[in-house]
Amino acid sequence: xxxxxLFVAYFKNGxxxxxxxxxxxxxxxxxxxxxxxxxIEENYNKNKKLLILRHDIDHFSxxxxxxxxxxxxxxxxxxxxxxxxxxxxxxxxxxxxxxxxASLHFESIAxxxxxxxxxxxxxxxxxxxxxxxxLKILKSNLDRFxxxxxxxCVTIAxxxxxxxxxxxxxxxxxxxxxxxxxYLEIKLEAYNENFxxxxxxxxxxxxxxxxxxxxxxxxxxxAIIDNKEPFILFLTHPNHWHYNRYKQFKKLVKMVLxxxxxxxxxxRRI
Numbered sequence: 001x002x003x004x005x006l007f008v009a010y011f012k013n014g015x016x017x018x019x020x021x022x023x024x025x026x027x028x029x030x031x032x033x034x035x036x037x038x039x040i041e042e043n044y045n046k047n048k049k050l051l052i053l054r055h056d057i058d059h060f061s062x063x064x065x066x067x068x069x070x071x072x073x074x075x076x077x078x079x080x081x082x083x084x085x086x087x088x089x090x091x092x093x094x095x096x097x098x099x100x101x102a103s104l105h106f107e108s109i110a111x112x113x114x115x116x117x118x119x120x121x122x123x124x125x126x127x128x129x130x131x132x133x134x135l136k137i138l139k140s141n142l143d144r145f146x147x148x149x150x151x152x153c154v155t156i157a158x159x160x161x162x163x164x165x166x167x168x169x170x171x172x173x174x175x176x177x178x179x180x181x182x183y184l185e186i187k188l189e190a191y192n193e194n195f196x197x198x199x200x201x202x203x204x205x206x207x208x209x210x211x212x213x214x215x216x217x218x219x220x221x222x223a224i225i226d227n228k229e230p231f232i233l234f235l236t237h238p239n240h241w242h243y244n245r246y247k248q249f250k251k252l253v254k255m256v257l258x259x260x261x262x263x264x265x266x267x268r269r270i
Contacts, residue, residue, distance in 0.1 A: 114163060
């Protein structure tokens with residue numbers, strides 16, 4: 001996508017229409033569109049192609065509600081993962097009442113480092129008893145979501161913060177040993193290795209000025225119409241799909257000053 005087209009796209013601020021087209025095309029192509037909870041609880045037709053929708057709510061955005069409305073329009077389900085900082089009780093209850101999934105986008109190791117700012121490296125982190133303490137933080141956050149909203153939080157998804165890069169340890173380090181699932185009362189962490197290996201095509205969104213808005217070399221529409229992908233996982237961040245006026249203005253200025261970015265990259269689980 002060239003700079004002029006990007007400027008027009010950000011001026012229109014209408015990427016949600018693109019999301020509508022993706023869901024419509026998947027339905028027309030006979031994909032069953034489900035949440036991670038539906039998948040792990042085997043609530044789907046095993047004879048159909050699968051499209052799992054996952055939304056990481058990293059920042060507040062009207063895009064979250066707008067994407068949810070598109071999904072209700074087509075009667076499909078998805079998983080929405082909220083951070084403590086993006087906790088939206090009313091919307092989360094509405095998502096659950098509809099039949100989709102609202103759960104935790106956890107960042108327990110990052111939270112631990114923020115509360116212990118002297119930790120600057122992986123070596124310093126691993127000299128502490130951080131894993132035990134971080135698991136308690138994670139369990140506490142999950143219990144809070146469950147208690148306040150009366151939701152099960154069957155699946156969860158790791159969030160990446162600056163602090164995780166600093167110590168080269170992702171938050172899902174805590175859940176790599178699945179024996180911890182029982183303690184956390186979960187059935188799946190979204191980056192679980194066995195789960196990811198079953199996915200035939202993993203797609204993630206990015207801002208539109210990077211690779212036209214998608215990572216890992218293929219767009220959702222391309223993957224769907226190719227008809228060779230029996231199991232697609234599509235990860236979105238709704239704040240990339242709709243902007244408030246201030247952020248929209250910043251994007252328009254950026255398109256005037258900077259060229260679009262093209263990056264070749266392959267999916268890495270961690």
